[in-house]
Amino acid sequence: MKIKKKDIEYVANLSRIELSEIEKETFVHQLNDILSYIEKLNRLNTETVKPMSCAIDVTNIFREDIVEPSISLEDTQLNAPAIKGVFFKVPKVIE
Amino acid sequence: MRLSEYTALQIKKKIISREIRPIDLVEHFIKRIKDIDHDIQAYLTINEEETIKKAAQIQKKIENGENVGILAGIPIGIKDNICTKGLHTTCASKILENFIPPYDAFVVKRLKEEDAIILGKTNLDEFAMGSSTENSSFKITRNPWNSDYVPGGSSGGSAAAIAADLSILALGSDTGGSVRQPAAFCGVVGVKPTYGRVSRFGLIAFGSSLDQIGTLTRDVKDAAILLQVIAGHDLRDSTSMQVPVPDYLNEIDSGVHGLRIGIPKEYFDAGLNEDVHNALKNALRMYEQFGAKVVEISLPHTEFAVAVYYIVANAEASSNLARYDGVRYGYRTSKPNGIIDMYCHTRSEGFGNEVKRRIMLGNYALSSGYYDAYYLKASKVRNLIKNDFDVAFQNVDCIICPTSPVPGFKIGERAKNPLEMYLSDIYTIPANLTGIPGISVPCGFSKEGLPIGMQILGKHFEEKKLLQIAYAFERETDFHMKKPVLKWSTD
Amino acid sequence: MEYEVVVGLETHAELATVTKLFCGCSTKFGIEPNTQVCPVCLGMPGVLPVMNKKAFDYALKAAIALNCKIDEFTNFDRKSYYYPDLPKNYQISQNYYNLGADGYMDIHVNGLVSRIRIHNVHLEEEAGKLIHPEEVGADYSLVDFNRAGVPLLEIVSYPDMRNVDEVESYMQTLKKILLYTEVSDCKMQEGSLRFEASISLRKKGSEKLGNRVEIKNLNSMKSVLRALEYETKRQTDSLGRGETIDRETRLWDEVNEKSARMRSKEEAQDYRYFPEPDLLPVLVDRKWIAEIKETIPELPLAKKQRFMEVFKLSDYDTSLLVEEKVLADLFEDCIKILDRPKVFCNWIANDLLREVNEKKLDIHQLPVRPKQLAALVEMIEKGTISSTIAKEVFSEMILTGNDPQVIVEEKKLTQINDEGFIGAVIAKIISSNPSAIEDYKKGKKNALVFLVGQVMKETKGKANPKMVNELLQKKID
C-alpha cells in the first residue's frame, strides 16, 4: 500500500494539522518508508491470535460515586488562551 | 569528593547527622547548574526559589529534631512531561510552552511527601517522542561524556543531569526505552518499572498502554530508594496495580547464585556494535563467576517489535495529542479564521515535525479502512511478542541483553532518517509492549569513551529481583563510578 | 406509489449519578458555568479516567430492563472528532463491545403491542456546552464544561418503527422505563433525555431499505414527531419527482419547522475508534447481573396488564396509573390497606392528577401517604363526610400532608346527619323561597335541585345530601 499525497491530505485533515506542499512531499516519503517497514507484520498469520491492548491482566476497576471538590475558576482558567467571563472563548462555531 | 557527586544514600546520612545542610546542598547544585548547564542543556526550568525555600524548611525540621521523609533534602530533576503544580510543564513543546499545571502528578506528590526537593524540570524530546533529545522545541541536550553526542532520549535531560552531577536523582518516562536508553548513553542507572507499578497520573501521555515513569540515578541503591518512594497504587490511575511494594533495599546484596539468566539469541545478531557486544560478554562472564547460570533463549518475534511499537504508540499518541487544540490551555495561533482554522494553525505552529509525523502515522493506522490492517494487526502481534516472553520466563529468572545496539550517536547523525532512529530502540521496546520491568546499568565503555549499558529484564513486578541482579554486578565493578571530564566546565 | 416509513431512534439519557463518569465532579444541573470541572473533565495534560461504578450499574440496569444480552466481556473505546465542547477531542464510548446488545422493548399503539428491537445499549461521556452569543455580528462562541463527563447512556434501536404513533409510543415507553428503573431523571428541558432519528422510505411491501437520513437537533418529543413528518413528506415528494434520496445528516430547525443538510455521507466522520488504553475491560458475571435484576421493579407495561387483569380497571385508567411509578405505588399501597381498587383508581387517576396539574405540583414531592388516602375513603363510606367535602379535604391533604381526620376536625367538616337540625334548615329555606316552591309544584323538577343547593349552602356543604333530598321532598310534596 503506497501513501499518496491525497492520503496525506486526508490524514492531515483528520489530525487537524496544516501542511505546506513541501511538508506533504516529505511526509509522503517518510510515511511510506515507515509503512513499508511495517509491512513485515503481514508475514505473520494472526488469524487466531487475540489482540492485546493492555500490558496488564486486570479488569473491573471502579471508583465510587462520591463527590470530590472541583477546582477553582482561577485554576480552570489559569492556562486558557482566551476567556470571556466564566467561559472559555473560541472562534465562532457554526453547526 | 565534590558535594554534587554523592549518591542519595550517602548524602542522606550526612543530612540526618547534620554534617551537610540541605540549604548548602541545593545552593551548590543551583550554582553548578548555572555554571555548566549552558553547555549540557539538561534543564528547561530551574525551580530556584521554591528549592531554597523548601531546603530551609527541611533544615528547620531537622534542627528541631522533627521527623523527615526518606528523601529529606535530596534534590531531584523531573522530566518536563511530569506535571508539577505551579511549575511550568512543557513537554519540550511550543504548544505547552506556558503551561502551568494546577495539580501535581502522583509521583511528584509522593516525592514532596518524602521531603525531596524538586530542583527543576529536565529536557526531553518533544512529548517524549524521540531517542536523542534532539527533538526538543527549546534546546538540544548534550551527552556529558562527549558534547558532540546525543545523551539518548527521550529522558536525555534527566540522564545528562545525573551524569554531569547536576542532580542526585531524576525521574524520566519510558514508552519505548526512554529511560533505559539515555541511562545507557550517559553511564547511569535507569529503571523502567512494570506497567502499573508507578501511577501515570500526571505523566503527560504519549502511548498510554506503554508509558511508565522510571528512575535515573547514579547507582542501583539510589534507584531502589527512589522507586520505593514513587511505586504503589493510585486510585486516580485505573491501570495502577494494587500489588504491595516490597522493601527494595532490603536483601539487595543477596547475589545471583543459582539464578538462571536468559540470553536471547535474536538480540546478538550482526547489527550489534562490537564494543557493546564485548562489554556484554564480559558482564555475562562475571555473572557466571558470581554463580549464575547463563542460558540461551529465543524470542522469535523480536524483529516485529519495532513495527508493532510504531503503530501502537503512535495510534495512542495521535489520540492523546488531540487535546492540544488551543481551547482550554496551551498555545493558540493568533487571528484564527474560524474554529477549524484555529485547530489546524495552532497545531501546525505548536508541534514540531517529529510529533506531526507520529500523529499522522497514528491517525492513518486508525483511519477508516486501515484499522484492521494496522492497529488490529499490531495488537495481535503484540500478543505474540508477549507470549515469547511468557515462554522464556518459564525457564529463566531474568533476561540480559544490551540496552542499545550502539554506544551512542552524534547529534544530527540520525535526525534525517526517522526509521533508522526508531530501529535503535529494538532492545528496549519489547519491555514496553509486554509491560515487564527493565533496568539499564553501566557495563563498559566504547573505544570513543562513551558509556555502554546492560539491560536486565524481569517478570512483572519483579523489580526487587532485578535490582538485586543489577547490584550484584555493580558492587564488583566501577563503571558507575566513572565521571565524565567536563572539559567545558569551570568547576 | 405508496411508501412505507422506516424509523430508528438513537436515545441519549444522562444517568442519575451524583458525580461524573470519570471524575468526582458533581453533576448538579444549573450551576455557574465552568465551576463543576477538574483537570480530568477538562482533559488537561496528564490526567486519567476512572470509571464510576454506579454509572456502570445504571447502564447495566437499563440494558437488562431493555432485554439486552449482556456479554461477559465489555470494554471502552475512544471516538475521535474535533469539537470545542469535547475536552480531549475524543469521547470515551463503546464501539467494538457494547454493554448490552440485541434487546427489545414492547410498545402499545392503539391497543396493539409491537416489539421494537434494541440494537445496543452503551455507556459514554457527555460533552460540554457551546453558547452562541445573541449579539449581532459576534465572531465567537463560548464553552462551558460543567456537563462534560456526565455519564450518558446511549440506546440505539433497530429501524423497526413504521409511523409517528409508534415513534411517540417508543419514546414515551422508553422514558417510563428509564424513570421506573431510576437510572435517569429524563428531564428533556435540561437535556438529560435526547433523541436522534434516522428515517428512510421504501416501497410498500419491499424488504430493501432506502437511503437513510439522520436528523439531529431534536429538542423535544414533539420536534422528533414534527421532524419525521416533515422528512416523510420531503422524501415522498422527492421520490415522486423521480429523485433519489441522499444518505446524509440533516439538522432540524425548530423555529422554521424544517430541516437542512448538515453533512453528506461523503463527508461522514472518520471516528478512528480504538480501545481506550486508560481504562481496563469490565467482566460482568452472572452474580452481578442477578444483583442488578433484583433492583429492577415491575416495568410499566407489565404493571398495566396486571392492573387491568387483577383489578378489572380500564385501559385508560391503568395507563394513567402507570404513567408515573409513584402513582402506581400509591395505588397499590392503598389497596393493601383497603380493598377498593376502583375507588382508589378514581382518586389517583382523576382527582390527584387534576390537583397536580392545576396547582403545578411535583408529583414526586407529594406529601400524601397511602394510609391517609385510605382513611379518607373510609370516612366517606362511614358517612363521616360527604364526597363533596372529601374533595375539599383531599386537596388540602396533598398540599399539607395532614391526616384527613385532622383536617375534618380542624375545619369542622363532619357531615350533619341530625334530622332535626336539617329539618329546621329546610323549613327556613322553604319559607324564604316561595317562588321556587311554586315552580316545583308546577312541575319544574329543577327547583328541587335549587332548593337542595340552598340547604347545602346554608350548612356549608356539611349536611348529608341524601338526607336533605329525602326530607325536602317529604316536606314539599
Ligand SMILES: [Mg+2]
Ligand atoms: Mg454516542
Ligand SMILES: [Zn+2]
Ligand atoms: Zn471533573
